[in-house]
Amino acid sequence: MATDYLWIEGIPFHTTTIRDLRSLQNEFVVRDEDVITLSYPKSGTNWIKEIINLIHTRGDPSWVRSVVSWERSPWIETPEGLELIKKQKDPRSYASHLPMQLFPKSLFTSKAKVIYIMRNPRDVIISGYHFHKTLKITKNPNSFEEYFEWFLRGNVPYGSWFDHIGGWLQMRGKQNFLLISYEELHQDLRASVEKVSQFLGTKLSSEELDSVLKNVTFQAMKDNKMSNFSLLSDIYMDQRKACFLRKGITGDWKNQLTVAQSEAFDKVYQEKMAGLPPGLFPWE
């Protein structure tokens, strides 16, 4: 089990993160053709990545069934991911949990398509807690109470949820930025996939759309070893205990947070999110 985080620019990271994020930030060249998935961890990133990958193949599942998800859309903040991205052909597809202030600066002058997926932070806490219990590349919580406190203080990998979302939402309104939520995917997957494919400029036939939908259900991804993280090396995760596609539901926080924790969370939420327009978040 890992004992601590890797701290970069005052933010905790997994120990597998590129140490020199400043060079990445200054030197990586984002291309106009790139499709970039951004999120705070445990927000449904791999779900939207799977959707993007299947839109790219027009619903043909052979790619998502033969190549692991972290090679289809690699993480830019890991050395292995970065190498894979450099070898990708256009249009490249990659992902990141980096906060806005640490992301490669060239994004902000490019036309690259950015999809930011967000999720009710209360559910992000629950999902993150279960995940971090099994992860070997980060500090492991001894109890839910401990993890809850860490989360509220931003002492979890990638830092504060509030800062992360507050940062990236500054891109709201730009033509190349699509904001989507985990809750929206749950509520109407078909409409959500259509929204993403329209944003990506891909018009799918109804058969192609049906095939995307069939292959991105919770069960389909759980059954696909290229998408369910069972092939991830034991170096990263304790595979005996891990379950990446854990429950895949909305509102699981109601089963876990005590009334006191829920009230404490609401207080911080209201303070930190004041100033953002009402109606922006489906969980409010």
Ligand code: PPS
């Ligand atoms: S990570 O590790 O940060 O990249 O995790 P991330 O992919 O962002 O989020 C993991 C949670 O997303 C759920 N998930 C899904 N839910 C519904 N349907 C599908 N197809 C799906 N794919 C992933 C996954 O189960 C994690 O949520 P929890 O609540 O832990 O189940």
